[in-house]
Amino acid sequence: MKQVKLAVFGVIIIFLSGCGSARYGRDATLSQDIGEYYKAIEKYRKARKKEKNREKRIEYAYQLAECYRAIGLYDYAAQNYKFAIRLGFDDKEALLHYADMLRITQKYEEAYETYRTYLEAVPGDQRALDGVEAMQKTQEWVANPTRHIINPIKEINSRESDFSPVFVGGRDNEIYFTSSREASTGKKESMITGQKYTDIYRATFGIQRQKWEKPRLLDESMIINTGDEEGAVTLSSSGEEMIFTRCRYDKSEPLGAELYSTSQSRGSWSSPIKLQIVGDSIIAAHPALNPDGTEIYFVSDMPGGQGGKDIWKATVDGGSFGRPVNLGPTVNTSADEMFPFVRDNGDLYFASNGHIGQGGFDLFHAYKNDDGILVVENMGSPMNSPSDDFGIAFVTGENKGMFTSNRKGSRGDDIYSFVVPPKVYQIEIDVFNKETASHLDGSTMRVIGTDGTNMKIRARGGKFKMKLKPETEYVFAAFKDGFLRDKAAVNTIGLEDSKDFRFTMNLTPTDAPIKVDNINYEFGSWELLESSKTALDTLVQILVFNPTITIELMAHTDYVGSEQFNFDLSQKRAQSVVDYLIEKGINPNRLVAKGYGETWPKTVTRKLANQYDFLKRGDELTEEFILKLPEAQQEIARGINRRTEFRVLSTDFIERFDAEPEG
Incomplete structure (x- = not known):
């Protein structure tokens, strides 16, 4: 995160005072201590080239790695850590940092072995354990990406650093952002990043061209943008008031990061006023107002934090600020938490390299769960990458926005758009005539949902289609005169992604007997086998779902045995089925055996x-027909004749519930 540690943060450390390699080394150390990493890298490289002493050269390699790590050049950092370690640098921290760089640059096998080596020397170190867990989590995040769709905004991004967009008035057609591009008013080169001092820019979305217009300086009159560095911005909900970061310099020496406030009237900005939130000697950067402007979040390394750079909060009251409060260990870690953003629903988003993540800085979401407990979650892939991801902002009331990343394919810190497409649920049902296997025209679909949906729709041509609402249970029932009804149930509760449901409903015609499959009895007996009861339970459901029909239970045998025996056996079998249905609560007045x-x-x-x-439609399986078949086929045909069926006798049954007699 090249621009992140740059101007905005390199200036926050208390300054230290300070030929050949020794002079370069001293100058490099001084620059590093005050956060001028780019300048320090130049000096360390010269010092290492001139240095004859082996121990000094190893030390310079390590410090080079530290500087590269600070500005997000993780490949270079890894190379220098590796060099220092191979030459015998004995500080175990180098091994830990090297493992981190290998992980961030996706050399996972080497990273795991390096963590293991470090843990052998420093057992139980939580930082190394977190690094191992981060690799495991990264694989899970990549394998199970979120629904975010991201794209770089080419019209806005430059070859330099562009970061921390905010939406003006919460709308999606205008943004302010920070950039070190060539047009910046700060002509000096930052000793932290090697790029120009940053300024605040404005970009608008062109309706006619349907693309972002070329960004312009927010202010060319040197009121907002000056010869110093202007950084991360926050706006009031109307967009008329702005708080921004300014890093001042005196003869190129940083004086610290401070917050300034300004307001806009008729297109002109007022002279910025420094906000008195923290002491003069303490930095404050990366402001973020909550939706109603009553709280301001910011970043500082002031005493009382968790370590590194923390996110703090102060109340706003008539232009004055209450005492800052640290957000605590759930949000802040011993590393750095930066770039806060408060969404219109009150949720907090921020960047961190202390929580378990994929790379250097990851984006995190902090919110209170149903129990009122603050929870911090990694935003996962693709919002996060093995590189640095930070500076997020949402459009008001929508699940879309922008963020910053220097991931693969970026030219530095670039601005990306993101959107979570709305979840779309849809159901499509084909209604068939079960006997003919063709679409059944003229059927009606009844739809009932837990959201209050209750309607009837004609399924034209035997097809039905509709969109469903999220977090809802539905029952669909298809019916047509002369057919038994069929139903299906779906629900969208808890679904994380869009989904298309597809069902087939088969309506059985009632003008012919309907076989009930898998009804079996003991041989020569009317006792139902236990396996038959599952099929009969299906028949119970048919009767419950079609409450106006009365049916005749029909039992049939084959021709083996006497005619009277077969008749008596079939009658008893039909009655066994009726008795079972009555036990299951079916009104006996609806049943005939x-x-x-x-x-x-x-x-x-x-x-x-x-x-x-060997059979064709319309064949009647009489004794005469069956005896003409081969023996194996005769048994199949006789088995088909041994069946239990039902036919619909009427469709106008009305259940009557008589009042209980008075006692």
């Missing part, structure tokens, strides 16, 4: 004809 023995041979249906190639 009828045994037909061998007198009603089965007529082959389309389904049976498709199942058995």
Whole structure:
């Protein structure tokens, strides 16, 4: 995160006073101590080149690695840590930092071995354990990405650093952001980054061209943008008041990061006023106002924090500020937490290299759960990458916005757009005639949902389609005169992604007997086998779902045995089924038991004809027909005749509930 540690943070450390390699070394150390990492790198490289002493050269390599790590050049940092370690640098911190750089640059196998080596020397070090966990988590995040869609905004980004966008008035057609591009008014080169001092820029979205217009300086009159560095911005909800970071210099020596306030009237900005939130000797940067402007969040390394740079909060009251409060260890770590942003729903977003993440800085979301406990979550992939991701802002009321990243493909710190597309749920149902296997025209779909949905819709051509609402349960029932109803249930509760539901409903015609499959009895008996009860439970559901029908339970046998025996057996079997249905709560007035023995041979249906190639639709399985078949086929045909069916007798049954007699 090249620009992040730059001007905004390199200036926060208390300054230290300070030929050949020794002079370069002293100058480099001084620059490093005051955060001028780019300048320090130049000096250390010269010092190492001239130095003859082996120990000094190793020390310079290590300090070079530290400087590269500070400005987010992790590949260079890894190379110099490796060099120092190989030459015998004995501080174990170098091994830990080297493992971190290997992890960030996605050399996971080497990183794991380096962490393991470090933990052998420093058992139980939480930083190393977190590094190992971070690699495992990264694989999970990449394998299970969030629904965010991200894209670099090419019209806004330059070859220099562009970062920390904010939306003016919360709208998506205008932003302010920070940049070190060529047009900046600060002509000097930062000793922290090697780039120009940063300024605040404005960009607007062109409706006609449907793209972002070329960014321009927010202020060219040197009121906001000056010869010093202007950085991260926050705006009031109307966009008329602005608080921003300014890093002042005196003869190129940094004086610290401070917050300034200004307001806009008729397109002109007032002279900025320094905010008195912290003491004069303490830095304050990266401001973020909450939606109603009653609280300001900012970054500081003031005493009382968790270590490194922390996020603090102060109340705003008529232009004065209450005592800053540290956000505590749930948000802040011993490393750096920066670039806070408060969304319109009150949730906090920030960047951190202390919480477990994928790379250098990751984006995190802090919110209170249902129990009122503050929870911090990594935003996962693709919002985060092995590089630095920070400076997020949302459009008011929408799940979209912008953030900053120097991930692969960026030219430095670039601004990216993101959007979470709305979850779309849709159901499509094909309604078929179960007998003909063709779409059933003229059927009606009844839809009932827990959100209050209750409607009837014609399924034209046997097809039905509609969009569903999130977090809702639905029941769909298809019906048509002359057919048994069918139903399906779906729900969108807890679904993280869009989903299309597809169902087939088969409506059974009631003008012919309907076979109940898998009804079996003991041989020569009317006792139902236990396995038959699952099929009968399905019949119970049919009767419950079609409450106006009365049916005749029809039991059939084959021709083996006497006619009277078969008739009696089939009647008892039909009654066994009726008795079971009554036990399950079906009104006995809806049921008639009828045994037909061998007198009603089965007529082959389309389904049976498709199942058995020796039968064709319309064949009647009489004794005469069966005896003409080969022996193996005769047994199949007799088995088809041994069946339990039902047919609909009426469709106008009304359940009557008589009042209980008075005592």
